[in-house]
Amino acid sequence: MRKSWLFFLLVPIFSPLCAAAAEDAPAAQGDVVKVYIVNEYRYEPGPSGAHADIGQSLCGTRCNALSVDYLNYVEPGGWRLIKISGNQQLLVDLNNPSLDGKCICIADEYRVKVNDLYMSK
Amino acid sequence: MHSSQTFTAFMTKVAIVHVAVLLLLVGASRSYGAADQQALSAEETYKLGERMYREGILPSGEPMQAFVSGDVPVSGTSFTCVSCHLRSGLGSIEGEVSTPPANGRILYLPREPYIKGYEHVPSYHNYAVYFPTRPAYTDDTLAELITSGVDPAGRSVIKAMPIYDLNDQDMAILIAYLKTLSAQPSPGVSDSEIKFATVIVEGTDPVAVASMLAPLEFGIARKNSLTTASSANDRVARMGYNMLGPDLLQKKFSLTRWVLKGPSSTWRSQLDAYYQAEPVFALLGGISAGDWEPVHRFCEENQIPDLLPIVDYPVISDHDWYTLYFSRGVRQEGESAARYLHGMYDLIKDRAIVQVSRDSREGRALADGFRATWADTGHPAAIDIVLKEGEQFSQQRLQQIITELKPAALIVWDDGAALEAFAGLPDMADRPGVILASGTFVGKALWTIPEQLRGLLSFTYPYRLPQDDIRFDALALKVLPGKKTSDYDQKIIRQSYITNELLGKALMDMRGEYYRDFFFDTIGMMPDAYYPLYERVGFGPGQRYASKGCFIVQLGKGENPQLERRSEWVTR
Amino acid sequence: MMVQRLTRMPRIFTILLAILLMAGSDAGASKYKRSIENVVIPDVVLVNQQGEKVRLKSLLESDQPVLVDFIYATCTTICPILSAGFANFQRELGPETKNARLVSITIDPENDTPAAMKEYLERYQAQPGWDFLTGSRQDVDRVMKAFNAYFRSKMDHQPLSFIRSQEDGKWIRLYGLMSSSDLMKEFQQRGGK
Numbered sequence: 063m064r065k066s067w068l069f070f071l072l073v074p075i076f077s078p079l080c081a082a083a084a085e086d087a088p089a090a091q092g093d094v095v096k097v098y099i100v101n102e103y104r105y106e107p108g109p110s111g112a113h114a115d116i117g118q119s120l121c122g123t124r125c126n127a128l129s130v131d132y133l134n135y136v137e138p139g140g141w142r143l144i145k146i147s148g149n150q151q152l153l154v155d156l157n158n159p160s161l162d163g164k165c166i167c168i169a170d171e172y173r174v175k176v177n178d179l180y181m182s183k
Numbered sequence: 184m185h186s187s188q189t190f191t192a193f194m195t196k197v198a199i200v201h202v203a204v205l206l207l208l209v210g211a212s213r214s215y216g217a218a219d220q221q222a223l224s225a226e227e228t229y230k231l232g233e234r235m236y237r238e239g240i241l242p243s244g245e246p247m248q249a250f251v252s253g254d255v256p257v258s259g260t261s262f263t264c265v266s267c268h269l270r271s272g273l274g275s276i277e278g279e280v281s282t283p284p285a286n287g288r289i290l291y292l293p294r295e296p297y298i299k300g301y302e303h304v305p306s307y308h309n310y311a312v313y314f315p316t317r318p319a320y321t322d323d324t325l326a327e328l329i330t331s332g333v334d335p336a337g338r339s340v341i342k343a344m345p346i347y348d349l350n351d352q353d354m355a356i357l358i359a360y361l362k363t364l365s366a367q368p369s370p371g372v373s374d375s376e377i378k379f380a381t382v383i384v385e386g387t388d389p390v391a392v393a394s395m396l397a398p399l400e401f402g403i404a405r406k407n408s409l410t411t412a413s414s415a416n417d418r419v420a421r422m423g424y425n426m427l428g429p430d431l432l433q434k435k436f437s438l439t440r441w442v443l444k445g446p447s448s449t450w451r452s453q454l455d456a457y458y459q460a461e462p463v464f465a466l467l468g469g470i471s472a473g474d475w476e477p478v479h480r481f482c483e484e485n486q487i488p489d490l491l492p493i494v495d496y497p498v499i500s501d502h503d504w505y506t507l508y509f510s511r512g513v514r515q516e517g518e519s520a521a522r523y524l525h526g527m528y529d530l531i532k533d534r535a536i537v538q539v540s541r542d543s544r545e546g547r548a549l550a551d552g553f554r555a556t557w558a559d560t561g562h563p564a565a566i567d568i569v570l571k572e573g574e575q576f577s578q579q580r581l582q583q584i585i586t587e588l589k590p591a592a593l594i595v596w597d598d599g600a601a602l603e604a605f606a607g608l609p610d611m612a613d614r615p616g617v618i619l620a621s622g623t624f625v626g627k628a629l630w631t632i633p634e635q636l637r638g639l640l641s642f643t644y645p646y647r648l649p650q651d652d653i654r655f656d657a658l659a660l661k662v663l664p665g666k667k668t669s670d671y672d673q674k675i676i677r678q679s680y681i682t683n684e685l686l687g688k689a690l691m692d693m694r695g696e697y698y699r700d701f702f703f704d705t706i707g708m709m710p711d712a713y714y715p716l717y718e719r720v721g722f723g724p725g726q727r728y729a730s731k732g733c734f735i736v737q738l739g740k741g742e743n744p745q746l747e748r749r750s751e752w753v754t755r
Numbered sequence: 756m757m758v759q760r761l762t763r764m765p766r767i768f769t770i771l772l773a774i775l776l777m778a779g780s781d782a783g784a785s786k787y788k789r790s791i792e793n794v795v796i797p798d799v800v801l802v803n804q805q806g807e808k809v810r811l812k813s814l815l816e817s818d819q820p821v822l823v824d825f826i827y828a829t830c831t832t833i834c835p836i837l838s839a840g841f842a843n844f845q846r847e848l849g850p851e852t853k854n855a856r857l858v859s860i861t862i863d864p865e866n867d868t869p870a871a872m873k874e875y876l877e878r879y880q881a882q883p884g885w886d887f888l889t890g891s892r893q894d895v896d897r898v899m900k901a902f903n904a905y906f907r908s909k910m911d912h913q914p915l916s917f918i919r920s921q922e923d924g925k926w927i928r929l930y931g932l933m934s935s936s937d938l939m940k941e942f943q944q945r946g947g948k
Contacts, residue, residue, distance in 0.1 A: 102797060102897070115810055116529045119800035123526060126893040127734075127748040134647070137713035138655045157638070158616060160530050253934040257839040261878045267832045278912045280832040342932055343832060525806075559870065560806060707829075710908030711865075719892070721865045723829040723909070731865040751891040753865045755802045 098169040100129035101149065108162030117156070121165035124154045128167055135174060142179075143172040223356075232360025237270070239263040241353055249345035262345050269724065270504070271701035272364035275708055280343050281313045287362030290320040298694060325361075326354045365698045371464030372434075372697040377690075378461060379403075380439040382454070382469035382478050382492070394675035395470045395493050396440075398662035402683035403436045410435050430695040438467065447474040454481045465702055468492055468682050470675075473544065479506050488703050491682040491729070493675055496548060503727065507703065509678055509717070510730040513545055513623070516643035517552025517596070519733035520619045522754040524592055525560045531591035531616065536565040537584055540596040541624075542572060549596040549621055565594070576601035585613055592617040599628025602640070609635050617641065622736065622746075629738065629746075637738040641749060645733040646674075647718040650745050655715035677716035681729075684714065718752045787931030789941070794917070794926045797897040801860070801890035804872040809888060811898065814858065820945060821856045821919040823926075825904050825912065826887075827863035828871045833914045836932050840916075842879040843935045844942070855942070857885035862909045864895045903928075920945040 103125035105117035135141050152167045223231070231242045239247045239259030247259025264285065269275050272286035284290070294317050317336040320328070324335040330349065332341035349357065371378040381399065383392055413420035413432060423432040441457045443450045454477070469478065469492035479498040482489045482505040489506040497508040511518065524536065536557075540550035550567065557565060566588060570576055576597050581604045584590065593615040595601055602625060608614055622629055622642035629642060646652065659677045660668060668676075689705045704724070711721040717730040732752035739747045796812045803809050815821055824841065826834035841857050848855060861867040872887035889895070899905040906912045918927040918941055927945055929938075 100893070104798065113529065115800065115808065116527065118798065118810065119808055120527055122800055122891070122894060123750055123754070126751045126891050129893060130651075131713075131719070131892075133713050134651060134718065135654065138658050138715075140657065141654055158527070158530055251836055251839050252932055255836075255839050255843045255935045257835075257842070258880070261842075261880075262835045262839060266835055269831070275831050277830070277832045277910055278906075278914075280914075282832055343836065708910055710910050719865070721863065723827070723863060723866055724831055725829050726866055751893060753892060755864065755868075755890050 095174040096146070097130045097135075097143070097172050097174060098128055098150075098152070098167070099132060099143075099172060100125045100167045100169040103165065103167045106164045106166065108164070110162055113161055113163070117161050117163050117165070120156050120158070120161070121154070121167075124156060124165060125152075125167035125169075128152070128154065129169065130172075132172075140177050142175055142177045144175055146171045146173050228356055228359055229363060232356045232363075235259075235353070235357050236264045236272075236360055236364075241349075242356060248348040250348075251341070251345040253341055257345060259345075259347065266724070267344070269700075269704040269707075271696075271698045271704050272361065273696055273698065273701045273704065275704070275724075276313065277708070282343075283314050284365075285361060286364035286366065287358075288366050290325060290361065293317065293319045322358055325358055329354065329357070365696065365701065368697045369464055369699040370462035375433070376435050376437060377697065378437050378439070378463040379465055379467045380441050380457065380461070380463040381467050382441045382443060382471075382489075384450075384471040384473070385442050385444045387470050387472050388672075390670070391472075391493070391672050391675055392470055393670070394672040395468050395679050397666070397671060398676060398679035398683045399438060399468055399686075401662040401664070402687060403438050406687075407435050427691060428695060431690055439463065443478075447477050450474075450477040451481060454478065458485065458487075463487070464697065465490060465699060466492075467686060468679055470494070479503070482506050486699060488699050490686060490702075490706075491678065493678055496544065497728075500727070502725075504703070504725070506727065507706065508728050509681075509720075510645060511552070511728050513548040513621075514552035515728075515730075516621050516623065516645055516733055517549040517554075518556040519643050519645075519735070519750075519754055520549075520594055521553045521556035521560070523619070523735050523750055524617065525557070525562070526754060527617070528560070528562060532562070534591035535588050536592045536594070537568065537588055537590040537615075538565040538594045538596070539568045539570060539576065539584070540594075541570045541598070545621075545624055546570070546596045549624065553594060553596075566590075570597060576604050578604045578607055580604065581608075582611065585611060585615070589613055590615045592619070594619045596621055596624060599625040601625070602628050602632060602636075605636055605640065606633070608639055614639070619643065619735070630744070632738050634740065637740065637744070641735050641737050643733050644736045644746060645730070646716055648734070648736070648746050648748065651718075652715060659715040674716065677714075681714045681716070681720070685709075787929055787933050787937065789930075790928045792903065792917075792926045792928045794902055797894070797901050799890060799894040799897055801888040801894065801898075802869060804869050804876055804887045806869040809886070811888070814856070814886070815919065816924070817856060818921050819854060819856045820921050820942065821858060821917075822942070823858045823860065823902070823917040823919070825862050825899065825902075825915060826859050827861050827909055827912075828867045828875045829863070830909075830912075833912065833932070837914060837916065838875075838879045840933060840935060840938055841885060842881060844938055845882045845885060847935065847939060852882050852884050855884065857881075859885070859887045860895065860898055861887065861889045862895065862899065862906060862912055864889045864892050902926075918942055918945050 103121050105114065105121040107114045107117060132143055135143050148170045149168050150171055152169055154165045154167055156165050234240050235247065239262065241247055249257050249259050249262055251257050251262060267275060267282040268285040272284060274282045274284040294314060296316055315336065315338065317334055320335060328334050328340070329347050332339055332344060332346045334340060381396070409419065409423050410433060413423040439461060441454065443453050465487060466482065466489035469489060471492070471494050473496065475492065475494045475496060476498050478489065478492070483503050486505060491507055491509055494508070495512045497512045498506070499511055499514065524531070538550055538553055540546040554565070568584070576595060584593065595618070597620070602620070618639060619641050622644035625642065632640060659680045662680050662683060663671065663676065685706060688709065689702055692705045693701055707722055707724040707726065709722045711719055714720055718732055718734070720729040721731065722729065734748050734752060735750035736746040737749055738744045796815050798810070798812045801809050801811050815823070822841070822844070824837045826837055838859070841859065845852050845857065861872065867889045869889065872889060876885060876887055896905065902917060904915045913930065914932050916929045916933070916938070918929070920927070927941060929941060
């Protein structure tokens, strides 16, 4: 999945070329798995200024979908999340022609690691 | 360990005496506003008391009047006894507020700072330490507590418990009811054994049945071997004692299979016969590829809990109590799709919404779920198109729908073959902005969608994503030691794993009070959990569908694509 | 199994608190705790009991005084007391009900649908001006954290109410079960301290 690795490099904001949906898709088996936990999100309405509220709502849906629940990683035992970077701004495509604004998720990036520390969960 | 036999006999006598006293009281008292003075039968008294306890309604039909926190008036219907003391009357613990038992058997004994018989169990969930000691209640002191909020030790409870304004007759009815609450252990429990059964519909896929049974039988066998080992080995006995307490440790569990044969109209009499032959404490799991309602009704009417049967078509009810389901079944995907569309309705409202569904059990459940949830939103109804048996959802049909109806959103509840209709979708003019299908109904076809369609088709997916669920493999497979995992249905193994886990936790929390209602009351107090298969499961008093979520997903890019979420687990 | 036992331990401390609270209470006296907080409301979109979307920031940062509590529809003990308190508060305000905005936010968004919340409000005879909100789990968690009222499990939640003064935008945090006279007193004194 080398393409998706490149993809993560392209995602940061101020790069209008990457209007494609940000993936939470971790790399294939054996590769490093990275996930996001979203802290907050905002929808910046486009030039028309329309649909600010529904834009915020849908942006929330997408950013929350992108975000992982850390309990899903630590509860089964054997994994832990290591923070790589904080408050990254991710641009997410809302995939709707009537929404001409930008959806930005502000997320921390984590690496998922097998927990090989002795005696810890 | 008290002897349950004599205790039972004693309590029966107590109950009879109290009912007799009650009838005397009812006959003799000057009744508040009642025109007729006829004595009530024991059963009527019980029903009236139950209504007071569960609904907060007086025998007169009026709501009970109550005051809480000193001066806040509240109607008894919004602050019922059952809401804090729970259906079994055995109390609850929520955050910092602990509600002690309100059943007669416990009220009429003094409360010590320990539970008799469990004094030396160190890690036992010993609720008694949470409450101050008090002398035993009498009818008078209990009435005093209910009307003034002062217990027999002189302590005030009005901070958390309302005081109720009841006349003598109503009070007597309520107290008589409390005496019947969790008075004698439920059937299926003896000194040495707790009996369970599981319902299997004959003809269900044998692999599915074996997968449902394996985790349950594993858990029960493991528990029984702990019982056996502890009678031979002190160290095991100590560990078992600490974990389970002396009573649960020495009870063995049994799981009988109740196989239902023939048409579902005959199942009820078969269930009655099975139960007659061997009254069990509760049903665990169970499996049916189709109908389940007769079993649900059997449990409801006999007040027997059924813990997490594996069914795709559970009975949907707001107030039935005795079956806890994994989810609302296949229907839940339809409901989630409706909520997902509702969330973006402002952007699609100017055009039609079309729902195409296969006329099969699965298709109907999905369509009904969508329709019912959509109706709640108040939006104009979706246009329904039903595919009859043998009718293929073709590209032509799709094109016709798009041309004639110009839907903003299209939902297709059909199997994987229907996805072939979308081959030309990227080139179709005026195609719907949202196309939804069922991730479970389309099955394997979900994974082979051509790349150019992946961003255009969305699916309901009622489980944790596969790439996330593998982290739970080790947990789930613990219930298959020494067995070949490929012999089993992994989804059902995971479901049954959850059943086994909940059973163990609930029994350990029940502190030796084997009451059917308390079994589910206990589960209702458990925190949300992260088990295999479901992203998140939650419980609560009266909540009967553990998993409430369903993702909307799309297939990602590349040769080994993964599913990607487009919604939260529970969409509002 | 043993790990589970250990994680139950912290509960004992909250339970001991309960014993202290219950043992020490005499008729009428309410010992609730009060503090002033600055709360940054997250800009999330929740759903009310009518199924309508509500942008939380606009609802809470209003020119009316606002009361907020965290409850859920199947709650057993704490919520009935909090909600009875809200219901009574509305009754006591009488014709001035419109002058205060009551907002209950669910901490069980998975179960609390608009229909469940509507039924809950009807049970407490809520008047217009009292809304019950649900939303996605993540958004609700964000709101709880913003109010420093986050509970990983709804079963461990605590009685918390908040009053916002429209004059200075600060929130009074009230921790504990309160009588109606206490709640009204706090409401009338808001913004003063």
